[in-house]
Amino acid sequence: MRKICLLGSTGSVGFQTIEVISQNPDLLKLHSIATYGRNPNTIINQVNKYNPKYVAVYDEQTAKKIAESVKAKVLVGIEGIMQIVEDDEVDLVVSAIVGFIGLKPTLRALEKGKQVALANKESIVVGGKLIQRYIDKIIPVDSEHSAIFQLIQNRNIQDIKEIILTASGGPFWRKKQSQLRNVKIEDALKHPVWKMGHKITIDSATLMNKALEIIEAHFLFSVPPEKIKAIIHPQSYVHSLVVLKDNNVLAHIAKPDMRIPISYALFYPERQENNFSPFSFTDLYNKKLEFYEIPKHFRSIKFAYSVLSLGGVFPTILNAANEVAVDLFIQGKIGFLNIFDIVEDTLSCYGGNNYKDLTVEILEEVNDWARKTAIDLAKKSKIYIN
Amino acid sequence: MRKICLLGSTGSVGFQTIEVISQNPDLLKLHSIATYGRNPNTIINQVNKYNPKYVAVYDEQTAKKIAESVKAKVLVGIEGIMQIVEDDEVDLVVSAIVGFIGLKPTLRALEKGKQVALANKESIVVGGKLIQRYIDKIIPVDSEHSAIFQLIQNRNIQDIKEIILTASGGPFWRKKQSQLRNVKIEDALKHPVWKMGHKITIDSATLMNKALEIIEAHFLFSVPPEKIKAIIHPQSYVHSLVVLKDNNVLAHIAKPDMRIPISYALFYPERQENNFSPFSFTDLYNKKLEFYEIPKHFRSIKFAYSVLSLGGVFPTILNAANEVAVDLFIQGKIGFLNIFDIVEDTLSCYGGNNYKDLTVEILEEVNDWARKTAIDLAKKSKIYIN
Numbered sequence: 001m002r003k004i005c006l007l008g009s010t011g012s013v014g015f016q017t018i019e020v021i022s023q024n025p026d027l028l029k030l031h032s033i034a035t036y037g038r039n040p041n042t043i044i045n046q047v048n049k050y051n052p053k054y055v056a057v058y059d060e061q062t063a064k065k066i067a068e069s070v071k072a073k074v075l076v077g078i079e080g081i082m083q084i085v086e087d088d089e090v091d092l093v094v095s096a097i098v099g100f101i102g103l104k105p106t107l108r109a110l111e112k113g114k115q116v117a118l119a120n121k122e123s124i125v126v127g128g129k130l131i132q133r134y135i136d137k138i139i140p141v142d143s144e145h146s147a148i149f150q151l152i153q154n155r156n157i158q159d160i161k162e163i164i165l166t167a168s169g170g171p172f173w174r175k176k177q178s179q180l181r182n183v184k185i186e187d188a189l190k191h192p193v194w195k196m197g198h199k200i201t202i203d204s205a206t207l208m209n210k211a212l213e214i215i216e217a218h219f220l221f222s223v224p225p226e227k228i229k230a231i232i233h234p235q236s237y238v239h240s241l242v243v244l245k246d247n248n249v250l251a252h253i254a255k256p257d258m259r260i261p262i263s264y265a266l267f268y269p270e271r272q273e274n275n276f277s278p279f280s281f282t283d284l285y286n287k288k289l290e291f292y293e294i295p296k297h298f299r300s301i302k303f304a305y306s307v308l309s310l311g312g313v314f315p316t317i318l319n320a321a322n323e324v325a326v327d328l329f330i331q332g333k334i335g336f337l338n339i340f341d342i343v344e345d346t347l348s349c350y351g352g353n354n355y356k357d358l359t360v361e362i363l364e365e366v367n368d369w370a371r372k373t374a375i376d377l378a379k380k381s382k383i384y385i386n
Numbered sequence: 387m388r389k390i391c392l393l394g395s396t397g398s399v400g401f402q403t404i405e406v407i408s409q410n411p412d413l414l415k416l417h418s419i420a421t422y423g424r425n426p427n428t429i430i431n432q433v434n435k436y437n438p439k440y441v442a443v444y445d446e447q448t449a450k451k452i453a454e455s456v457k458a459k460v461l462v463g464i465e466g467i468m469q470i471v472e473d474d475e476v477d478l479v480v481s482a483i484v485g486f487i488g489l490k491p492t493l494r495a496l497e498k499g500k501q502v503a504l505a506n507k508e509s510i511v512v513g514g515k516l517i518q519r520y521i522d523k524i525i526p527v528d529s530e531h532s533a534i535f536q537l538i539q540n541r542n543i544q545d546i547k548e549i550i551l552t553a554s555g556g557p558f559w560r561k562k563q564s565q566l567r568n569v570k571i572e573d574a575l576k577h578p579v580w581k582m583g584h585k586i587t588i589d590s591a592t593l594m595n596k597a598l599e600i601i602e603a604h605f606l607f608s609v610p611p612e613k614i615k616a617i618i619h620p621q622s623y624v625h626s627l628v629v630l631k632d633n634n635v636l637a638h639i640a641k642p643d644m645r646i647p648i649s650y651a652l653f654y655p656e657r658q659e660n661n662f663s664p665f666s667f668t669d670l671y672n673k674k675l676e677f678y679e680i681p682k683h684f685r686s687i688k689f690a691y692s693v694l695s696l697g698g699v700f701p702t703i704l705n706a707a708n709e710v711a712v713d714l715f716i717q718g719k720i721g722f723l724n725i726f727d728i729v730e731d732t733l734s735c736y737g738g739n740n741y742k743d744l745t746v747e748i749l750e751e752v753n754d755w756a757r758k759t760a761i762d763l764a765k766k767s768k769i770y771i772n
Contacts, residue, residue, distance in 0.1 A: 150634060154540040159657045164667045229667040241639065246657045247646050247665045248536060249639035253627065260633050271545045271632040279633045281550045281615040284677035291670035 002028050004266065005090040005114075006052075007081065007105055008097035009033035010042045012197065013119045013141060013258060017094050018050060020263045023274065028266060032084040034097065034105070037062030044069045054087070056080035058101065081105045086112045092266065095120045096141070098197075099323075100367055103127045104360060110134035117141050117265035125212050126316045126367070128219030129358050139265040140220055144213055146261035147239035147252030148221060155244075162243035163223055165213055166233035167294065170204035172336075173232055177297040183336045185329065202326045206339050207294060211304035212322075215315050218308055225308040230301060232292040255279060299340040303347065312354035313366040314347065320370035321346035328378055338383045345381075346374045388414050390652065391476040391500075392438075393467065393491055394483035395419035396428045398583065399505045399527060399644060403480050404436060406649045409660065414652060418470040420483065420491070423448030430455045440473070442466035444487065467491045472498045478652065481506045482527070484583075486753055489513045490746060496520035503527050503651035511598050512702045512753065514605030515744050525651040526606055530599055532647035533625035533638030534607060541630075548629035549609055551599050552619035553680065556590040558722075559618055563683040569722045571715065588712045592725050593680060597690035598708075601701050604694055611694040616687060618678040641665060685726040689733065698740035699752040700733065706756035707732035714764055724769045731767075732760045 004021060008014045014035075021028040030052045035043055037059030047055055047070040056075040057063035067074040075083055078101070085093055085105045093109040094117045095102055102120030107130060109116050116134075118124065119141035123131060131138065140149050144165050152160065167173075171190050172180060188205040189198060203209035210230045217228050241251040254260050255277035263274050294301055300322075307314035325342040328334045334342065352369070355362050378384050390407060394400045400421075407414040416438045421429055423445030433441055433456040442461040443449035453460040461469055464487070471479055471491045479495040480503045481488055488506030493516060495502050502520075504510065505527035509517060517524065526535050530551050538546065553559075557576050558566060574591040575584060589595035596616045603614050627637040640646045641663035649660050680687055693700035711728040714720045720728065738755070741748050764770050 151636065156657070161665075162667055164670070231667055231670055238637075241667075241670075243665050243667070244657055245659045246649055246653070247640060247643075247660060247662060248650060248657075249665050250537065251624075251637040251639055253635035253637055254633060257633075263632055264634060267632070271542070271630055271634075273631045274633060276633060279547075279629050279635050281548055281617055281627075281629070282679075284550070284617055284627075285679045287677045289675040291673045293668075293671045 001026075002091045002266070003031040003089050004028060004092050004094060005032045005034070005084050005087065005109075006030060006094045006096065007034045007085070007102065008095070008120070009046055010035045010039045011096055011098060013094075013096035013262065016259050017096065017262050017266070018046065020259055020266055020274075022050070024272060027272065031090050032056065032087065034058075034081045034084060036097065036101065040065050047072050054084045056084045078104060082108050085109045085114070090114060092117060094141070094265070095123060100126065100364070103363070107131060107360065110137055113137070115139065117262070121212055121216065122319060124216040124219050125319050126363055127360070128215065128315065130360070132219055132222070135220065135222070138220065139268045140216070141261050141265050142213065142216065143254070143256070143258065143261050144240045145216060145220055146264055147254075148217065148242060150264065151240070151242045151250045151252055152221065157222060159244045159246075160223060160227065160242060161245045163217055163221065163228045164241040164243065165210060165217060165228070165230045166236070166238050166240055166291075167207060167210040167230055168204065168236045169232040169234055169292070170207065172205050173207070173292075173295065173298070177337075180297070180337050181335060185332065188329070188336060198330060199323070199326055202329060203322070206300050206336070207298040208300040208322050208339070210294070211300040212319065214301070214304040215308060225305050230294060232294055233290065234292075235289055237287070237289055253279075255283075299344065303343060307347070310354065312356065312358065313352070313363065314350070314354070316363050316366050317347055317350055317370040318343060320367045321374040324371050324374035325378070328375075333385055334378055334383050338378075341381075341383065342374050342378050345377050346370055349373055349377065387412075388477045388652070389417040389475050390414060390478050390480060391418045391420070391470050391473065391495075392416060392480045392482065393420045393471070393488065394481070394506070395432055396421045396425045397482055397484060399480075399482035399648065402645050403482065403648050403652070404432065406645055406652055406660075408436070410658065413658065417476055418442065418473065420444075420467045420470060422483065422487065426451050433458050440470045442470045464490060468494050471495045471500070476500055478503060480527070480651070481509060486512065486750070489749070493517060493746065496523055499523070501525065503648070507598055507602065508705060510602040510605050511705050512749055513746070514601065514701065516746070518605055518608070521606065521608070524606065525654045526602070527647050527651050528599065528602065529640070529642070529644065529647050530626045531602060531606055532650055533640075534603065534628060536650065537626070537628045537636045537638055538607065543608060545630050545632075546609060546613065546628060547631045549603055549607065549614045550627040550629065551596060551603060551614070551616045552622070552624050552626055552677075553593060553596040553616055554590065554622045555618040555620055555678070556593065558591050559593070559678075559681065559684070563723075566683070566723050567721060571718065574715070574722060584716060585709070585712055588715060588725075589708070592686050592722070593684040594686040594708050594725070596680070597686040598705065600687070600690040601694060611691055616680055618680055619676065620678075621675055623673070623675055639665075641669075685730065689729060693733070696740065698742065698744065699738070699749065700736070700740070702749050702752050703733055703736055703756040704729060706753045707760040710757050710760035711764070714761075719771050720764060720769050724764075727767075727769065728760050728764050731763050732756055735759055735763065
C-alpha cells in the first residue's frame, strides 16, 4: 500500500489524483492533503469522503473553519504543509499546489527522501537548480514531461540528440502577429484540447506554457537547452518525442487525459491497468497527426532559451513577470501581445546579482522584485488601460 | 572490435550491412561472408574490397570460380556456411540470406551462443518455435521489429496491451476488391516507399509482408497473436507502436532507411552516431502522419492469425505457398487475387501431422510438400494461364 500526501487537492490535478487513488483502494491510500484554502467546502467534502489522516491549510482562517467540520487533524500554514510532507508514513508526495508556495514543501519532501510526483511548475522552473540534486526521486506529472520520462527510462542520456516537446498551439497559433493585437480574453480562454485553469490556458495561448516546459525539461532531464525543441502538434496526441543519436526516434502517444500521467507517476516504476481514455489500434483509424513550426512572433519560446542561457535567477523573473502580465491581461488592463512586452521589459530591467548559489530566500526576493517591477512597468507604459 | 559474419552479403541488407561496417572501421570488422552464389562477380568484388577472412558459397560451381579469384579462404555448401557461422572469432552473425536456406545457419549460430542480427524472415516465420529458446540472443533487423524491440527494451512484457505494426499499404491498399482482379505485374512492383527485391515488393502489395511480420512479432516478442495488430500508415514514418496497459503508447519513428535498423543491430546494446537519413525536429514541419484500417479483402492478414492459431507447421505452409504463388504471379501465370486463393487452398489441403516437436527436417519436408501442392493446385485450377 503506497501512502500518498497530496499538495493541492482542490485543483484539477488534485481532483484527478484522488480519482486515481479511489480506483485503486488496494494499492494506494490518501494519507494527507494540503491546500491553500480558497475552497473550504471542497476541502471539507474531500476530507469526509476520502478520510485522510491530516489536512494542512495554508490560510489560517480557512484552517479554523475546516477544523470545526472534520475529524482529521488540521494543520496550519506553510509549517503545517511541511509537517505532513515529511511524515514518516508518507511514501509519495504529489506536488500539485499552484505557484511559488509549492517550492518549499517540494524541497522538503525531496530532502526527506520521499518520492515526488511533480506537477508544480514553479518548483522546476524557479527552483530547478535546487531540486536537480534530487532528480532521481522525481517523477514528472506534466503530460509532456511524463512522456519524455517514459521514453528515456533506462536509456543512456548521452544517446539523446534532441528532445522535441509538442504544443497544441492553443487557440491562436495560426494567427499572424497583426491579428493577435486585438484578441479578446474570452477567445484566449477557449483552449482547443485541454480544459484547464485560466492562467495555464492563457499560457497555452501565448505558448509561454511551452517556454516554461522547455525550462522544466532542461532541469528534469539534464539535457542542454540547445537539444530541447518545441513544435506545434494540433491534435495533442503525440506528447513528446526523443531523437536518438543513431536517428531512431521514440515518441509517446496518449489521449489527452491527465489521469494517465498521474496514474503513471503514482505507480512508478510499475504500471497499473486503468480505464482512463483507453487506447487501441482502432483509435488510429483515419487519424491525421500534423506538426508545424512555432511562428517566431510567439516570443515566449525565445525567452525560454534566453533565461536558460543567463541562468541563475532569470527563470524566476520570467515566471513572475509572466504571472503578472497574464493577470493584467485577464483583468483587461493590457492587450494580448503586451504580455510579451512586459515579460521582455522586466527581464531587461534586472540589474541585481545573478547568484550562483541559489537559495529559496533569494528566489523569493527576486520573485517579489519581478512581480513588483512588472506591475510598475505596465502601469507606467502607454499600453496600460485604466 | 566486433567481428561480424554476414550471411547474404550480395542482397540489399547485405550491401547496407557492409556500408555500416565500412563507416565504423574502428568498431566493426567484416570477419566472413556467405552467399548463395548467384552473383559471383559481386562476391569477388566484395572480398577484394573488404577483405573478409572467409567466404562461404552455397553453390559449388560458383565457389570454385570465386576461389580462383580471391585470397580469402573459400568454403562450400551449407556446411561451409555452418563453419563460418560457428567460428570462434565471430561475435555477431547477420542472418540476411534469403529463403529457407537461412534457417540452419541461424540456428547453428544461436546454438553456439552467437548474437544474431536477424533479417532472414524464414528463420522466424518457419522456424519460430525452434529459435524462440534463444530469443535473448536475437536482435531483429526488419524495420518494424527493430522498432518494437527498441520500444520494449527493459520493459515488462506483461505491461503490453497491444503491439501495432504499421504497413505502408503498398501500391494497392486504396483499391477495391474488384479493382484488384486485373492489376498488372509492373504496377505491383512499384512500391511507394521502399525499393526492395521483387518477392518482398509483391508481398507488400498483397500485405502478405505484414502477415508474415505478425507471425514474426509473435515469436520474437512472446506476445499472443490477439495482442498483435496491423494498420496502414502510408508515410512509413512510424514503424510500429506499443500500447501499454495503462494507456500510454510508445511509437518508433525513423526515416525509411534500412541502414538505421541495421546499425542499431550491429551496435546493440550501445548506439552509435551515424549520418543515415538524419532526423531533426524540422523534419516534422508540415508533416502529416495518417493511419487507416487494412481493408478486409487483403486476406493475408487473416491467414496470419489462422496459421498462428493452428501453430506447428502451418506458418511454414503459408510461407511456402505464398512464395510459389508470388512466383507464378510474377511469371504472369496467375492473377493478383489468385495469390490469396492458392495460399488459402494449400493451407486447407494439408492433412499431415501437425507436429508438436518441430525439427528442421520436418519443416523442410512440409515446405517441399507445400511448394509442390501450391503449384499443382494452381495448374489444375481454372485460374492458371498457360
